[in-house]
Amino acid sequence: MLTPMTYASTPDLLVLHAVRVTGVADDAAVSRRTGIDQDVVSELLKDYEAYGWATHVEFAGTSGWTLTERGREEDSTRLTKELDQAGARTTVERVHRVFESLNGRVVKACTDWQLRPKQDDRLAANDHSDPEWDARVLDELSTLARELTQLVSDLSGALARFGGYDGRFSAALARARTGEKQWVTGVGVASCHAVWMELHEDLLSTLGIPRGVEQGRG
DSSP, rough: OOOOOOOOOOOHHHHHHHHHHHBBHHHHHHHHTTTHHHHHHHHHHHHHHTTTTTEEEEEEEEEEEEOHHEEEEEEHHHHHHHHHHTTHHHHHHHHHHHHHHHHHHHHHHHHHHHHOOOOBBBTOOOOOHHHHHHHHHHHHHHHHHHHHHHHHHHHHBGGHHHHHHHHHHHHHHHHHHHOOOOHHHHHSSHHHHHHHHHHHHHHHHHHHHOOOOSSSSS
């Protein structure tokens, strides 16, 4: 009996979707994320700009590509077609349900990393002076990392492009444990929070679910 092979996305979809999931990304970041040669990535991104699917932006000292509304629509159309061609809809829907059950725990852990309520200030910032508080948060994220590994295994077994989220999450967590605190919730790095949010966007866009309308939510 033959073992089903995971479905490999085309390079043009990988590049387009990487920009969507990341939000803003330069050529090098898209190349690293997709494993596609940077020259190929740059040519595709220039094509997408010509098609009106992507635009280059600069903000607060950073720059990169972001998708236009037309680009998001094109990406959604291609994702739907790919999902059906791969026969992966049932798997992605099942994993999304499990992901949603874990999402609240990740949100709480990230909030606890940023805030440590005091008797007179429930929104007091966490100054990381309480090692037990921080250790509890990191232990919870470690537990979630193990659960994420199974989810990504299931996803990437159906669609290869989902591979790597667990490794990036665990790498960020490892750096946080060495004292690099920005790797839990930091912006501008592949922090635990950033990686989790990218996977969330990947699942929602793959299934065509607008943010905020997941089952059991508003």
